[in-house]
Amino acid sequence: MTDPRTRIIEAAARCYALSGSRGATTRRIAEEAGVNEITLFRHFGSKEALLDLVVREWGAMQEPPSLPDPPVDPIAELTAWVRHQHEEISKWRTFIRRTLAEQAEHPDAIKTTCDSSTYSSAHLHAYVERLREHGFLLPASVRRAQDTPHACVMLPATLFTDALWRDLMPTMFAGTAEESIAAYVRLFAQGIGLREEYFSSSTAEAGASGDALRLAS
Amino acid sequence: MTDPRTRIIEAAARCYALSGSRGATTRRIAEEAGVNEITLFRHFGSKEALLDLVVREWGAMQEPPSLPDPPVDPIAELTAWVRHQHEEISKWRTFIRRTLAEQAEHPDAIKTTCDSSTYSSAHLHAYVERLREHGFLLPASVRRAQDTPHACVMLPATLFTDALWRDLMPTMFAGTAEESIAAYVRLFAQGIGLREEYFSSSTAEAGASGDALRLAS
DNA sequence: GCCGAGTGCAAGTAACTACTTGCCTGTAAG
DNA sequence: CTTACAGGCAAGTAGTTACTTGCACTCGGC
Numbered sequence: 001m002t003d004p005r006t007r008i009i010e011a012a013a014r015c016y017a018l019s020g021s022r023g024a025t026t027r028r029i030a031e032e033a034g035v036n037e038i039t040l041f042r043h044f045g046s047k048e049a050l051l052d053l054v055v056r057e058w059g060a061m062q063e064p065p066s067l068p069d070p071p072v073d074p075i076a077e078l079t080a081w082v083r084h085q086h087e088e089i090s091k092w093r094t095f096i097r098r099t100l101a102e103q104a105e106h107p108d109a110i111k112t113t114c115d116s117s118t119y120s121s122a123h124l125h126a127y128v129e130r131l132r133e134h135g136f137l138l139p140a141s142v143r144r145a146q147d148t149p150h151a152c153v154m155l156p157a158t159l160f161t162d163a164l165w166r167d168l169m170p171t172m173f174a175g176t177a178e179e180s181i182a183a184y185v186r187l188f189a190q191g192i193g194l195r196e197e198y199f200s201s202s203t204a205e206a207g208a209s210g211d212a213l214r215l216a217s
Numbered sequence: 218m219t220d221p222r223t224r225i226i227e228a229a230a231r232c233y234a235l236s237g238s239r240g241a242t243t244r245r246i247a248e249e250a251g252v253n254e255i256t257l258f259r260h261f262g263s264k265e266a267l268l269d270l271v272v273r274e275w276g277a278m279q280e281p282p283s284l285p286d287p288p289v290d291p292i293a294e295l296t297a298w299v300r301h302q303h304e305e306i307s308k309w310r311t312f313i314r315r316t317l318a319e320q321a322e323h324p325d326a327i328k329t330t331c332d333s334s335t336y337s338s339a340h341l342h343a344y345v346e347r348l349r350e351h352g353f354l355l356p357a358s359v360r361r362a363q364d365t366p367h368a369c370v371m372l373p374a375t376l377f378t379d380a381l382w383r384d385l386m387p388t389m390f391a392g393t394a395e396e397s398i399a400a401y402v403r404l405f406a407q408g409i410g411l412r413e414e415y416f417s418s419s420t421a422e423a424g425a426s427g428d429a430l431r432l433a434s
Numbered sequence: 435g436c437c438g439a440g441t442g443c444a445a446g447t448a449a450c451t452a453c454t455t456g457c458c459t460g461t462a463a464g
Numbered sequence: 465c466t467t468a469c470a471g472g473c474a475a476g477t478a479g480t481t482a483c484t485t486g487c488a489c490t491c492g493g494c
Contacts, residue, residue, distance in 0.1 A: 004441080018321055022239040026482060036442050041483065094321065101318030103385055104235055104311065110385060117382075118389045144407075149391035150400030157378035158371045165334075168320055168327060172335045174366035183367030190361075191404045221471075243452060253472050258453060 005043055007033040012054045017094040021051055021102060052109075058095065059112030062088075064119040067127035074136055074198055078127075078185045082159055085120065086181060089163035097164060117156060125152040128192050136198055143193035151191035158184055222260055224250040229271045234311040238268055238319060269326075275312065276329030279305075281336040284344035291353055291415055295344075295402045299376055302337065303398060306380035314381060334373060342369040345409050353415055360410035368408035375401050 011033035015024035026047050030037040044050040065084055068077050089096065096113060103110045128148060131137050162180060166173055173180055189199065228250035232241035243264050247254040261267040282301055285294050306313065313330060320327045345365060348354050379397060383390055390397055406416065 020237060020239065020318065022237065023322075025480085027480090037482095038443085038484090039441060042441080047482065097314075097318040097320075100382070100385070101237065101314040103314075105240075114386045114389075117386055121389050144403060147400045147404055150397055151404055153379075153390055153397070154371065154375045154401060154404060157375040161374035161377050162370075165317070168317070169331045169334055172331075172338050173370055180367055180370070183364045184371060186361060187364055187368055187371060187404075187408045190408060242450085244450090254452095255454090255473085256471060259471080264452065 004033065004035050004039055008035055008040055008043060008050070009054055009057065011035075012050050013058065013095065016051060016054060017092075017098055020098050021106070024051070055099065055106070055109040055112075058092070062112055062116045064116050064123060066123050067130075069127075069130060070134055071127065071130050071136060074131055074194055075185060075189060075200075078188065079182060082155070082181050082185055083178075085156070086159055086163045086177065089160065090166070093164050093167070117160065120156045121152055124155060125149060128152060131192070131194070136194060138193040138195055145193075148192050151188055154191070155184060155188040221250065221252050221256055225252055225257055225260060225267070226271055226274065228252075229267050230275065230312065233268060233271060234309075234315055237315050238323070241268070272316065272323070272326045272329075275309070279329055279333045281333050281340060283340050284347075286344075286347060287351055288344065288347050288353060291348055291411055292402060292406060292417075295405065296399060299372070299398050299402055300395075302373070303376055303380045303394060306377065307383070307394075310381050310384070334377065337373045338369055341372060342366060345369060348409070348411070353411060355410040355412055362410075365409050368405055371408070372401060372405040 008029065012024060012029045015029050015032055018024075019028075024047075026037055026040055029047075029050070030040050033040075040047075040050065044053065065081060067081050071077060099106075099109050099113055125148075128137075128151075137143075159181075162173060162177070162184075166177060175183075186199065225246065229241060229246045232246050232249055235241075236245075241264075243254055243257055246264075246267075247257050250257075257264075257267065261270065282298060284298055288294060316323075316326050316330055342365075345354075345368075354360075376398075379390060379394070379401075383394060392400075403416065
């Protein structure tokens, strides 16, 4: 067994994710950690201090990954990035849901989730700028360039909804997560005006994208 | 003053949205309703019965709006539809966040939210099919037709994220809600292969879309 | 052998929870 | 005028909550 301190923190995170800060009673946390309830108070002083620490530790773990510089294979790079984020969010979905729901009561707790999402969108935007500089995109004159920033919101937003609620609304999503991610990336690529010749990624495992037809060749 | 019964229900909804089912104590609900705590029990029997009723009444209110048949002005129709849904979700955002977060504890409460989202995506898909039948879309041979169902997920998913969290993450979203909605609709329209000539809606108030350049004319 | 830190156990506190009982009052219909 | 009833008020119940105190145990370092 690991030391009781980390056991308590992990148990608190589980209880919080499952039942929220009100539902995560000290008794349940101690039980879940296989520890006496008093030990909890001796280590952290109060339940509030413990939950604060849990949320803060979790926030420190979340570092939004950046996209390659310079870009080489846009579809493959975006797919990998989206898949990674999808997995991270899925792993913590109940925790994130709770934190977002309790935002009114614990405003600071949400900051990390908020920042993480904002950075994610900012990373994407910077990457698109790099794509433009390296000639991967159609010239601005033949696309709606003013929609690019919104495309950089749409992809993470979709990703967020999919990862957070795929388990609750299975019928809403068409196909598996992997299929959806591939489609989201292609739609995003189309939205930012990726040149057609870069759509068939060299490392694309999704065979479906292979028969993508030329758009306005 | 209205009758105490409806006052209690409304107060319960507010308390629930703000603090969840655990945080919404009978005392607070009664206080919020300007009613004696006992009256609450005389009317509804128990706190659980009251909250059940609140969630059920709310669910009955939510009827996802359908899109025009036959379609006439796709961009205008989609924009109106998205705007309406955005407003509805925004109005109930704290309530929805709570319901989604407490899904593990009240599995049936989430059904209406779930169904509503699924129907929304289904309505959209049916509308796109109508667009195709009426010749608004490019032929399947010059677009990635397999991505259409995912585009029908992406739009409501983005809408959902935007409406639920625009207030918490203002920096994430580029521009006002109205600007974003217009851009989401345009990106969606591009994703399903709407013919370029239908992009400038006859009733489009967003002047920005007026200078949209021809794509692959 | 001993000492102190870390932990467990028994018991208890004050506050809060959902919920009950009994009684009183205002009002509106018969 | 009476009667029925919806609602308010006072008081109280049993259970749960966070948190405290006091005491005993164990185990590694000196």
